Amino acid sequence: MPIDTKNLLVVSHRYRSFQKDPIDLVSPYFDNVYVLVRFNKFANISDYIHIPALQPFVSSFKIDCANKPSNLEVYKTSFFNLPFDSQYKALGDKHLKVVEELIRKKNIKFDLIHSHFTWSSGYVGAKLKAKYRVPFVVTAHGYDIYRLPFKDDEWKSKIEYVLNSADAIITVSRSNLECIRKLDVKTPVVVLPNGYREDVFHPLNPYECKRSLGLSSDKKIVLTVGNLEEVKGHKYLIEAMGRVVKTRKDVICYIVGEGKLENKLKKQIKSSGLLDYIKLIGGRPHNEIPLWMNACDIFVMPSLKESFGVVQIEAMACGKPVVATYNGGSEEIILFDNYGYLVQPGNSDLLAEKIIIAIDHKWNSEEILKFANKFNLKNQKKQILDLYNLVGDGDESCITGSISN
Known part of the structure; x- marks a missing residue:
């Protein structure tokens, strides 16, 4: 039976950015798509008191219904959970309970399940597969598989x-694949990197973007986008910028993102005397990110660990070079110096050196754009749909050979 006569159930931690885009892309091939987003009621506190650590968990950050397909419905599956490991281990059954209640209440019918992240959405998908006897695909994105x-x-x-309950596993990088291979897992795995939407991320006039964002046109702009967490390495970018501005004063760094390190990073910037050179601007709407990408001169990803890091692809789709680290994902993207530079994670001296070189280098934007096009979501749509058809037909043995890795 072709998948355009079926309903898709998506169990996810978010409906935005790299999780929203592929869901929206395949939705025209289904009758109905139901997206069930995990939401912790504990994060509600942040609606009344600004708590940086909770910002990535509030509903406004997790759900983006802009340009939502008409046949797609988004539901919050809400419960209370404290941020402790013991509580996190118990999250699976809590999550499953509220999902099953919602399915009964809304009388949701589905023929295929796709869970994003192995825990706890993947656990929910595994249990639903066993109960409803429908195919189940899980995407292992990052921390949920490498840590x-x-x-x-x-x-x-x-x-x-x-992973063994799934009919197929998708993961976003070969480094993640190596992690799966260390486990006792028999399910076929497809490596399918996160992609970008060309209708959202594409070259724009940088001067118009700077003007729209209220940025100075005579400054070289260094940009990074990511949650304010230790693993993202913002500390080292701030240290690196301290070295950069000793060489040139016409550089300013914008850090886009929210998270628990907000206050700590603010103190680091102030104590380093870098208030004029580094700006923490918080989270920005997803449709504003392309303006920042096009306004910048270089994009920096100082992460200590990444499963893939789609934001660097989004920057490259705007023709921008990337300075990143050997973090597990970036070395699968920055294959040559034509696209940017790689340094060891946690090394602010080397990071500063490459930022300075990248700012002065004459980059071939067309070459960067051509490479980024490999990760265009439209080019990946067929692979996702082929996978759905294979698991729907019960022919998992053909998955590895039929889907391009």
Whole structure:
């Protein structure tokens, strides 16, 4: 039966950015798409008191219904959970309970399940597959596969259960694939990197973008986008900028993102005397990010670890070079110096050196754009739909050979 006569159920931690875009892209091929977004009621506190650590968990950050397809419905599956490891291990059954209640209440019918992240959405998908006897695909994005199953034996068992319950596994990088290979998992795996939407991320006039954002036209702009967490390495970017501005004063760095390190990073910037050169501008609407990408001169990803890092592809889709780290994902993107530079993570001296070189270098934007097009979501749509058809037909043995890795 062709998938355009079926309903798709998506269990996810978010409906925005790299999770929203591929869902929207395949939605025309289904009768109905139901997206169930996990939401922790504890984050409601941040609606009344500004708590940086909770910002990535509030509903306005997790759900973006702009240009939502007409046949797609988004539901919040809400419950209370404290941010402790013991609580996180118990999250699976809590999440499952509210999802099952919503399915009954809304009388949701579905023929295929796709869970984004192995825990806890993947656990929910595995249990729903067993109950409703429908195919189940899980995407292992990042921390949920490169860190979580290796924390202890209990976590390993939980994640292996999810992955072995699936009819197919998608993961976003070859470094993630290597993590899966370390587990006792028999399910076929497809490497399908996160992609970008060409209707959103494409070259625009940089001077018009700067004017629209109220930025100075005579400054060289360094940009990074990411949650304010330790793993994103903002500390080292700030240290690097301290070295950069000793060489040239016409550079300003904008950090887009929210998170628990907001106050700590503000103090670091102030104590380093960099208030004129580094600006923390908080989270920005997704449709504003292309303006920042086009306004910048270089994009920097100082992460200590990344599963892939789609924001660097989005910057390249705007013709911008990237200075990144050997973080597990970026080295699968910055293959040559034609696209940018790589440095060891946590090395602010080398990061500063490459930022200075990148600012002065004459980059070939057309070459960067041509490479970025490999990650265009339209080019990946067929692969996702082929995978859905294969698991729907019960022919998982053909998956590895039929889907391009």
